[in-house]
Amino acid sequence: MPMTTTNIPVLLYHRIVKKNESIGRHKIHVFEKNFYKQMSYLKKAGFTAITFEDIAKGNIPEKPVIITFDDGYEDNYRTAFPVLKEFGFKAVIFLVTRLKRNEWGIAEGEPAIDMMNDEMITEMNQYGIEFGGHTMYHKDLKKLSLDEAHNEIAGCKADIEEKLHKKIISFAYPFGAINSNIIKIVTECGFEYGISTNTGPENFFEDVFQIRRKEIHPHTRMFSFRRKVNK
Numbered sequence: 101m102p103m104t105t106t107n108i109p110v111l112l113y114h115r116i117v118k119k120n121e122s123i124g125r126h127k128i129h130v131f132e133k134n135f136y137k138q139m140s141y142l143k144k145a146g147f148t149a150i151t152f153e154d155i156a157k158g159n160i161p162e163k164p165v166i167i168t169f170d171d172g173y174e175d176n177y178r179t180a181f182p183v184l185k186e187f188g189f190k191a192v193i194f195l196v197t198r199l200k201r202n203e204w205g206i207a208e209g210e211p212a213i214d215m216m217n218d219e220m221i222t223e224m225n226q227y228g229i230e231f232g233g234h235t236m237y238h239k240d241l242k243k244l245s246l247d248e249a250h251n252e253i254a255g256c257k258a259d260i261e262e263k264l265h266k267k268i269i270s271f272a273y274p275f276g277a278i279n280s281n282i283i284k285i286v287t288e289c290g291f292e293y294g295i296s297t298n299t300g301p302e303n304f305f306e307d308v309f310q311i312r313r314k315e316i317h318p319h320t321r322m323f324s325f326r327r328k329v330n331k
């Protein structure tokens with residue numbers, strides 16, 4: 101793996117929503133207008149949005165950023181993708197491979213949200229969006245037996261590889277749930293990068309199976325967005 105002294109900010113989004121769309125209590129959305137401003141800032145500030153595949157190949161530009169989306173909501177295609185294309189940005193989307201809707205959220209009273217379909221995934225893959233694993237059923241891996249955890253992790257990898265006919269190298273831990281057993285399974289399944297939420301070292305290259313992200317919230321203002329990406 102290429103070493104560099106540069107740190108790489110990794111941003112975490114879930115849904116990108118338009119003004120009148122239903123949003124849940126968990127506040128996993130960012131409004132389209134704010135997302136546009138954030139991407140516009142990254143462009144003006146000279147950031148290049150890259151993927152884990154770029155890093156694996158040693159393609160690391162001077163001012164890199166990784167834009168990630170968890171779960172694979174249909175609004176990522178409908179609302180975020182046009183903005184990404186406008187700015188020429190790549191991104192990484194972590195897919196829950198066996199669900200058509202956010203069943204884990206619905207069970208907690210969240211509104212039902214569609215996940216992307218195969219056509220959307222194929223089109224985004226052709227553009228250069230990287231797809232990573234996020235289990236088959238959005239399970240908290242810490243609550244499963246090691247066998248069950250292995251099935252979830254290996255299964256989502258096989259699902260995406262079959263869909264896209266390429267090797268999948270990145271995995272995001274659902275709910276940020278992580279321990280040494282889970283990391284071991286992710287490694288054994290052939291992933292090269294394990295992406296957490298708010299755990300792991302501040303520097304990207306210190307532990308590539310615990311890559312910390314900076315979550316962007318619905319009320320993240322530009323001031324704090326700039327601070328997050330420039331830290």
Ligand SMILES: [Zn+2]
Nearest residue numbers: 170171274275
């Ligand atoms: Zn998730």
